[in-house]
Amino acid sequence: xxxxxxxxxxxxxxxxxxxxxxxxxxxxxxxxxxxxxxxxxxxxxxxxxxxxxxxxxxxxxxxxxxxxxxxxxxxxxxxxxxxxxxxxxxxxxxxxxxxxxxxxxxxxxxxxxxxxxxxxxxxxxxxxxxxxxxxxxxxxxxxxxxxxxxxxxxxxxxxxxxxxxxxxxxxxxxxxxxxxxxxx
Amino acid sequence: xxxxxxxxxxxxxxxxxxxxxxxxxxxxxxxxxxxxxxxxxxxxxxxxxxxxxxxxxxxxxxxxxxxxxxxxxxxxxxxxxxxxxxxxxxxxxxxxxxxxxxxxxxxxxxxxxxxxxxxxxxxxxxxxxxxxxxxxxxxxxxxxxxxxxxxxxxxxxxxxxxxxxxxxxxxxxxxxxxxxxxxxxxxxxxxxxxxxxxxxxxxxxxxxxxxxxxxxxxxxxxxxxxxxxxxxxxxxxxxxxxxxxxxxxxxxxxxxxxxxxxxxxxxxxxxxxxxxxxxxxxxxxxxxxxxxxxxxxxxxxxxxxxxxxxxxxxxxxxxxxxxxxxxxxxxxxxxxxxxxxxxxx
Numbered sequence: 001x002x003x004x005x006x007x008x009x010x011x012x013x014x015x016x017x018x019x020x021x022x023x024x025x026x027x028x029x030x031x032x033x034x035x036x037x038x039x040x041x042x043x044x045x046x047x048x049x050x051x052x053x054x055x056x057x058x059x060x061x062x063x064x065x066x067x068x069x070x071x072x073x074x075x076x077x078x079x080x081x082x083x084x085x086x087x088x089x090x091x092x093x094x095x096x097x098x099x100x101x102x103x104x105x106x107x108x109x110x111x112x113x114x115x116x117x118x119x120x121x122x123x124x125x126x127x128x129x130x131x132x133x134x135x136x137x138x139x140x141x142x143x144x145x146x147x148x149x150x151x152x153x154x155x156x157x158x159x160x161x162x163x164x165x166x167x168x169x170x171x172x173x174x175x176x177x178x179x180x181x182x183x184x
Numbered sequence: 185x186x187x188x189x190x191x192x193x194x195x196x197x198x199x200x201x202x203x204x205x206x207x208x209x210x211x212x213x214x215x216x217x218x219x220x221x222x223x224x225x226x227x228x229x230x231x232x233x234x235x236x237x238x239x240x241x242x243x244x245x246x247x248x249x250x251x252x253x254x255x256x257x258x259x260x261x262x263x264x265x266x267x268x269x270x271x272x273x274x275x276x277x278x279x280x281x282x283x284x285x286x287x288x289x290x291x292x293x294x295x296x297x298x299x300x301x302x303x304x305x306x307x308x309x310x311x312x313x314x315x316x317x318x319x320x321x322x323x324x325x326x327x328x329x330x331x332x333x334x335x336x337x338x339x340x341x342x343x344x345x346x347x348x349x350x351x352x353x354x355x356x357x358x359x360x361x362x363x364x365x366x367x368x369x370x371x372x373x374x375x376x377x378x379x380x381x382x383x384x385x386x387x388x389x390x391x392x393x394x395x396x397x398x399x400x401x402x403x404x405x406x407x408x409x410x411x412x413x414x415x416x417x418x419x420x421x422x423x424x425x426x427x428x429x430x431x432x433x434x435x436x437x438x439x440x441x442x443x444x445x446x447x448x449x450x451x452x453x454x455x456x457x458x459x460x461x462x463x464x465x466x467x468x469x470x471x472x473x474x475x476x477x478x479x480x481x482x483x484x485x486x487x488x489x490x491x492x493x494x495x496x497x498x499x500x501x502x503x504x505x506x507x508x509x510x511x512x513x514x515x516x517x518x519x520x521x522x523x524x525x526x527x528x529x
Contacts, residue, residue: 024489025423032415048418049490057418077491 002052006092009063016155017044017062018147022070023081025049027103027134031070034144041157043148050081051088065155066163067093068147070101070132071118073110079118086125096163097154099128100172101143122172129172189247192329193240196254197233204261205232211260212253215239251305251329255317258334259309262380265347269375269383269507272342272361274368280340282366284308287339291316291364298356303327313338320353333357336380342367343387345380374508382440386480387507392437394428426494430487433496434504439480445509447472447499452515467514480504 004019018035020028025047032045044062046053053061067089072078082100089098100122104110122129130146133139150170154163200208206225209215215223219239223232240250258264288306295302301321308314316335319327333353336345344361358370377383385391417423453461453468461468476482483500486492492500503509 019418033412036412036414043414045415046418047415049423050419053418054421057416061418 002055002058003088003090004051004053004064004067004093005090006064006097011063011065011156012042012044014157015042015044015062016066016151016157017046017064018151019046019048019064019067020070021048021051021067021082021085022072023049023078024072024075027070027072027132027140030134030140031144031147034140035147038148041152041155043151051085053088065097066147066151067098068101069098070103073102073104073114073118074107076114079114083121094125094127096165096167098125099130099147099150099170101130101132101147103132103134105131119172119174123174126167126171128167128170186247188326188329189240189245189250190237192247192250192254193237193245194233195330196250196257197236198229200257202229202232204257208253208257208260212256214243214245214249214253219243247329251303251317251319251332254332255305255307255315258317259307259315262336263378266376266378267345267347267380267383268349269373269387270344270346270358270361270370271373272344272365272367272370275342276366276368279366282339282364284314284339287314287337287364291360294363295356295360298359299353301325301327303329318353318357335361336384337361337365338384338388341388343373343384344370345384347380374510376509377442379441379443382442385440386442386504391435391439394431394436396432423488426490427488429494429496430484433487433501434480434484439478439484439504441477442479442503442509443477444473444475445479445503446511448510448512450512450514479509 020031022028028047032047035043035045046061046064069082069085070078071082100118102115102118105115119129128150130143132143134143150166152158153161153166156162197205202225206223209220209223219242222239223235225232227235291306292304295304295318299320300323303319303321305317306314307317314337316337318333318335319329320331320333321327331348333349334347335357337343346357349357362368362370373387375383375387449470449472450467453464455462474483480503483492483503487494487496487500499511499513502511
């Protein structure tokens with residue numbers, strides 16, 4: 001099993017590398033174009049449809065600082081592919097170097113059970129869950145900014161902050177009971 | 185000018201959209217310059233109809249002229265109604281040398297022998313297609329010009345495309361076509377669609393085909409070196425493989441626009457968890473239909489993105505390969521019906 005390991009390589013100077021995993025391969029292209037525009041840091045973007053990654057590129061691949069799973073809520077295949085890819089990540093990634101990005105949450109054809117399932121998954125892995133809007137350029141810009149914030153911390157470029165520290169603040173939590181009214 | 189002519193003209197004007205009406209009338213060329221000027225395209229349909237009826241009275245147009253106009257309109261806008269494809273089988277030795285005049289005479293004479301009171305109009309279009317308009321009548325009534333059948337045949341090819349044919353008229357038309365084109369039989373090609381040129385292009389393979397090769401050279405990839413060096417696709421090779429297989433199965437570029445494909449299944453039910461259904465002797469009949477605005481491009485996208493597994497299953501790749509969109513699928517076993525066909529031959 002070829003696991004992707006977080007600390008097996010040396011980092012680059014003022015560089016951050018992000019891996020975008022998306023079964024549909026649509027949103028990741030636009031995000032990639034926006035991410036490389038960042039001027040303060042050199043951002044390397046790797047795009048994949050699913051894990052495991054091919055062995056041939058193992059040597060040339062930089063150290064991946066953040067793995068983002070992009071899930072389209074209107075497609076069951078998207079969710080299942082992301083879930084199946086999780087087992088190819090070394091457990092070290094789940095200390096703040098993985099996050100989930102969900103698109104089409106407001107779409108009427110997305111069943112609410114799927115969002116709950118994604119929430120449960122993110123909560124059980126202690127990862128952040130981000131919602132993105134992929135149709136407009138503004139949505140892409142917003143998503144990029146949020147990813148860059150987490151990426152810079154995960155790459156160690158922000159002083160006094162580590163990925164694990166940040167993940168304690170940003171991780172997804174499941175509300176314990178959703179049916180009961182919340183005012184006491 | 186009698187009632188049927190007026191009725192036909194009214195119906196025709198109602199059918200033709202106002203934007204196309206002027207150009208169609210110009211193409212037809214039976215109006216004088218003054219009359220053409222007097223038609224105001226911005227007026228309402230009703231006003232246009234009345235104007236044309238009065239011009240019709242002036243010029244003394246007959247039914248023949250109006251059917252000519254209808255044919256011009258249909259030839260320019262063929263994508264109305266459902267077109268069905270037929271294939272001529274077992275050509276005689278001189279089938280390849282049938283030329284236009286011979287075909288016209290033979291078809292007209294055979295059809296009038298077979299069906300009394302038919303009115304046939306044949307026209308050759310610039311792109312080698314022969315258009316035939318048939319108004320059917322029976323022994324007791326004049327030909328019904330309100331429900332004509334249109335037939336398109338490309339000479340020297342075995343393909344015939346038909347729209348608006350009833351099952352009663354089918355054997356008559358088949359016989360006339362077979363005799364006029366010097367073949368022995370005609371069969372249903374199991375291909376139908378709304379766009380005439382799409383089904384023609386599919387049957388005659390007029391789309392960009394990709395042939396399987398051991399070392400495929402993708403010209404588009406050479407142009408992609410402009411991509412940012414910081415972005416890298418990890419699984420580019422498998423994506424390129426999928427794309428190659430999908431294009432080999434369906435073709436590259438713009439594909440003919442089919443609207444649907446129907447699979448009629450007569451296979452046995454196979455599911456280990458459901459004993460009652462699996463134990464039945466009779467086949468489980470079910471019909472699966474895929475529909476889209478451009479079906480072949482959708483299927484090719486499915487294969488490219490990995491939703492349909494590659495190499496593409498013969499069930500899907502037979503659509504362009506055999507040029508049909510209606511399949512009957514049975515298990516590999518002695519099938520009694522003559523329509524049965526295994527999907528992989």
